Amino acid sequence: MSEKRRHRRFKKRYTVRFGTEDLSQSGFTGDISKGGAFIVSNHLVPLDTRLHLQVQGDDGNFALFEGIVQRHRMVPPELRQVEDGGFGVRFLYPGEVIADMVDTGKPSFELHFASAQQLRDTYERELRTGGTFVATDKVLRIQDKVQISLCLDFAGETLEHEATVVYITLPQGSGRAGASVVFTDKQSLEERLKPYLQASPVPEVR
Known part of the structure; x- marks a missing residue:
């Protein structure tokens, strides 16, 4: 993101x-x-x-x-x-609060999309490769498992997927700290996102 x-x-x-x-x-x-x-x-x-x-x-x-x-x-x-x-x-977000309450054992993050166009833009930039960037101040390590919730606010749907941390970004200047993650099941991610990307055909995840 x-x-x-x-x-x-x-x-x-x-x-x-x-x-x-x-x-x-x-x-x-x-x-x-x-x-x-x-x-x-x-x-x-x-x-x-x-x-x-x-x-x-x-x-x-x-x-x-x-x-x-x-x-x-x-x-x-x-x-x-x-x-x-x-x-x-x-x-x-409510999902972050609930995740802490129930203690799922995995850090949980929500990425919100207000419109289909915002989702398509992020798909082209990041999700089509099978991963994404999460801005966070939480302490994470390479290979940590995390839960990513793709909140499609424009459609009233939430898609939850497990991912693995592959790179840590430290804060520099005005830049945010965060982590780059790769989704565990890229094919499932592609199939679940496809209905929301139909208005603008995009290449498939490889």
């Missing part, structure tokens, strides 16, 4: 309460998207920390999330009147 942001960000200010075990800290959103948010706060949570978050909307209702802290923005005191400091958090 591409490392570029796939979700449109909205400059919305919502009240947020957060914490690792409770909701004792507070802040507000600098921006928010389907995939995460930037939390403006003087309390910087350590990177890779898993958080509970409560976001209150304009109508007074609130939503609860779990997320992972992925970046910090530290602003000198003299600039805080013109620039907000805080941290960026990625929202965990």
